[in-house]
Amino acid sequence: MLGILGGMGPMATVDFLRRLVELTPALRDQDHLPCIVAQATGIPDRTRAILGEGSDPLPALEAALRQLEGAGATCIAMPCNTAHHWHGALQARTTRPILHIVDAVADTLMRSRAGDAPVGLLASTGTVQAGLYVERLARRGIACRVPEDQEAVMRAIRLVKAGALAEAGILLSASARSLLASGCGQVVLACTEIPIALRESDPELRLRLVDATEALAEACLRACSRPLAAARLAA
Structure with missing residues (x-):
């Protein structure tokens, strides 16, 4: 059974579940992965913790894991x-x-x-400061760039959490186009709020985007589908 440690944020968790269902090659209910979700909204802000401005999320993350x-x-x-810090x-x-979501993106x-x-990397300031993508992608020979105006990305993430998707989409589209214009071949949507705001972006831009939420959903299907199929055969 797939366990989803969610709530960071709630809308992003729902979006991940939607991707998981849509990506599953299912003909009936029983073809989908069984899942259990911890919508753990009480986990302290991850970026604030990484920047030394907030509480450590690890105890709450572990409680949801249990x-x-x-x-x-x-x-x-x-x-x-x-x-993932x-x-x-x-x-x-x-x-x-x-x-690991970054490994899933690297595979993609x-x-x-x-x-x-x-x-290019559109991510929270916490993800950028922690070096999660820069270090892990470097092992695969992939270099990263972040936007010049990182604060605009953070404003957009906060707007998504507040439900202002159209306004967030304008900011994020501009940041993505700026990264592409600077020579990036693709732009990774490395915050699970960001794809929600860019869902309605123009098709030409979407072709250059790599969605971390979708990459993680695909990794879950690869990891969980074979054991599920084996269990069904044994039954």
Whole structure:
């Protein structure tokens, strides 16, 4: 059973579930992955913690992890990029595999990337400051660039959380186009709020975007579908 450690934010968790359902090649209810969701909205702000301005989220992350374990989750996904700053600490506290969103994005980039152009990164300031993508993608030979106006990206993320999707989309589209104009081959949507605002962006721009939410959903299907199929055959 897939456990989803969510609530960061709630709309992003719902969007992840939607992607998981839409990407599943299902003909009936029983073809979908069984899931349990911890919509853990009380987890302290991850960016504030990384910047030294807020409480440590790890105790609340671990509490949500224990809820998922107790409910029978055998594999864990966190549809929040910034929370992966604590991925190693969480993984050390459980025997259940916790899929890493940056590894999922890296796999997608290795399949879709053409040439050696760097990738742009639209992410929270916490994700940028923690170096989550820069360090992990560098292991695959992929360089990253961040927008010159990172604060505009953070304003957009806050707008998504407040439900102002159209206004957020304008800011994020401008940031993505700026990164592409600077020589980036693709732009990674490295915050799970960002794809929600860019869902209605023009098709030409969408072709150059790599959606971390979708990459994580695909990784979950790869990790969980084979054990599920084996269990059904055994039954």
